[in-house]
Amino acid sequence: MPSPSEPLEKLGFLTIGSFDGADPGAGHETTLQVIDLGEQLGFDSAWVRHRHLQYGISSPVAVLAAATQRTRRIALGTAVIPLGWENPLWLAEDLATVDILSGGRLNPGVSVGPPMRYDEVREALYPDTGDVEDFSYERVLRLLRFVAGEQASPFRGTAGIEEFSDRVQPHSPGLRDRMWYGGASLRSAQWAGENGLNFLSSNVVRAEESQDFAEVQRSHLETFRAHHPAGAAARASQGLVVIPTDGATPEQRAKYTAYAEARTARTATPQGPARMMFARDIVGSADQIAEALYADPGFRLVREVVFALPFSFAADDYVQILTDIATKLGPALGWRPAD
Structure with a gap:
């Protein structure tokens, strides 16, 4: 997206789906209401995060299955499912089922690597196979093969009164083309491109x-497209935290500013042994946010975005933020809401 003269094509949002452990139903219902609101506002996509052993959505596929029955148009994505926790064959069945239920609207995003805090969860997750589990890119390739309809079993036919398929059922044509990889490194960007995936770039790299977040993200996006068969036409999305304040109350503006300021220190230098860099949250009017985005080298390389909602805000805050993004910020970026 090199200049303001080229409009943003797709606008999406991401939620973690926080809930109270003593009353989880309310938080899950809020997440579904937020997705429904997104459709009403004309957003192109709604995405959910994946959190294990935390107070956020632990089963995004199940939540999106519910969302398919409350929405009709909006694309539904996962950003991202960490495959270290998953059986690729079982997940392929779940994804295809939800894609069928949605009418072909599912956009599964995945990542690889050992599960977070693996030493603490290994006995619960893989008590018999923890030392031999493969957490490499091969785990993604297995999932992609099953989603694409490649053979999962050497047997196909009838046994007794039961009929068996040699591939995952249901099979959902087109789902493979809507698979995304969430990457934060040059290696991941190149691998995603070489394997024909779409690429999710977030607020973490x-x-x-370099120690310049925007320049690092730019290099990832360029590397991805340089290795993708579709080249410049390959789908890539940028995901930053943006908080427009056009319709916010004074109390909300104060809360949003304090939230961003509390997270600013981590953006100054790389964090931890993996040297992770975090993007600054952008708080301000729609025009101020649009100006900041057009100055961002990463943003100028994408035609679609998935703006991340802050983790711990109230439902009323999400309504205001999403409404301002759809009615103020999106138009400032040249985007037009879906019918």
Whole structure:
């Protein structure tokens, strides 16, 4: 997206789906209401995060299955499912089922690597196979093969009164083309491109070649497209935290500013042994946010975005933020809401 003269094509949002452990139903219902609101506002996509052993959505596929029955148009995505926790064959069945229920609107995003805090959860997750589990890119390739309809079993036919398929059922044509990879490194960007995936770039990257977040993200996007068969036409999305304040109350503006300021320190230098860099949250009017985005080298390379909602805000805050994004910020970026 090199200049304001080229309109943003797709506008989406991401939620973690927080809930109270003592009353989880209310939080899950709020998440579904937020997705429904997104459709009403004309957003192109709604995405959910994946959190294990936390007070956020632990089963995004199940939540999106519910969302398919409350929406008709909006694309539904996961950003992202960490495959270290998943059986690729079982997940392929779940994804295809939800895609069928949605009428072909599912956009599954995945990542690889050992599960978070693996030493603490290994006995619960893989008590018998923890030392031999493969957490490499091969785990993604297995999932992609099953989603694409490649053979999962050497047997196909009838046994007794039961009929068996040699591939995952249901099979959902087109789902493979809507698979995304969430990457934060040059290696991941290149691998996603070489394997024909779409690419999710978020507000977290690995500081490999620079300590300038925007420049690192730009290099990832360029690397991805340089190795993708579709080249410049390959789908890539940028995901930053943006909080427009056009319709906010004074109390909300104060809350949003305090939230961003509390997270600013981590953006100054790479964090931890992996040298992870975090983007600054952008708080301000729609015009101020649009100006900041057009100055961002990463944003100028994408035609679609998935703006992340802050983790811990109230339902009323999400309504205001999403409404301002759809009615103020989106138009300032040249975007037009879906019918």
